[in-house]
Amino acid sequence: MEAASCSYQFRIALLGDAAVGKTSLLRRYVAGAPRAEEPELEQEPTVGVEFYSRALQLPGLRVKLQLWDTAGQERFRSITRSFYRNMVGVLLVFDVTNRDSFEHIQDWHQEVISTQDPDKVIFLLVGHKSDLSTRCVSTQEAKELAASLGMAFMETSAKNNSNVDLAFDTITTAIQQALQQGNIKLEEGWGGVRLLHRTPNPRSSSRKQHSGPCQC
Numbered sequence: 001m002e003a004a005s006c007s008y009q010f011r012i013a014l015l016g017d018a019a020v021g022k023t024s025l026l027r028r029y030v031a032g033a034p035r036a037e038e039p040e041l042e043q044e045p046t047v048g049v050e051f052y053s054r055a056l057q058l059p060g061l062r063v064k065l066q067l068w069d070t071a072g073q074e075r076f077r078s079i080t081r082s083f084y085r086n087m088v089g090v091l092l093v094f095d096v097t098n099r100d101s102f103e104h105i106q107d108w109h110q111e112v113i114s115t116q117d118p119d120k121v122i123f124l125l126v127g128h129k130s131d132l133s134t135r136c137v138s139t140q141e142a143k144e145l146a147a148s149l150g151m152a153f154m155e156t157s158a159k160n161n162s163n164v165d166l167a168f169d170t171i172t173t174a175i176q177q178a179l180q181q182g183n184i185k186l187e188e189g190w191g192g193v194r195l196l197h198r199t200p201n202p203r204s205s206s207r208k209q210h211s212g213p214c215q216c
Ligand SMILES: Nc1nc2c(ncn2[C@@H]2O[C@H](COP(=O)(O)OP(=O)(O)OP(=O)(O)O)[C@@H](O)[C@H]2O)c(=O)[nH]1
Pocket: 016, 017, 018, 019, 020, 021, 022, 023, 024, 025, 040, 041, 042, 043, 044, 045, 046, 047, 070, 071, 072, 073, 128, 129, 130, 131, 132, 156, 157, 158, 159, 160
């Protein structure tokens, strides 16, 4: 039987210390794999918050990701903090060659859960710049930190385009599952998840429409 078809918007933010590579990761995701003639990655520090979006088709789900790139610098913290409440997904990003950025992950996590109900947000821990050999955070300890905070862990590189799509697919799928299981709900006035479109199953059009979240 053909299922009803839904499309959602999920709002996802990238948080982490300055210069860990949040903008580069996001731009790589939105722009896709690098071309041979592409210049080296060089980014200006983010000022406040910048927005990106990308449409994604996963099995049983069409979704528009609204992606918020936040400044890592402390002086922008009051601006970025005001957005946490309307996020359903957060990538906590550290640089595998920068020990301090790893040590600060718990602070970033705390920042979010002090303003947002922890049951309403899905986190993913991301160890970025995995192309570099000068690492000072091991995969094992990052996995342990992720497990202790109840989230998955992944290593990425914008330079090599390694695991970039997978990181966003993973958090999107986890949000979809939480929505299907009722752990995350559509709520009036909350920007984390929005139902953009629902096409009812033609075979069930004569039946009463159910009013809960779409089960796709
Ligand atoms: N080797 C390597 N360098 C990277 C990678 N991603 C980003 N960089 C470099 O890291 C530096 C910082 O990158 P940004 O993307 O600006 O970092 P950010 O976290 O957005 O910084 P803020 O906007 O200040 O918070 C830049 O010089 C990038 O070229 C990567 O995957 N590998």
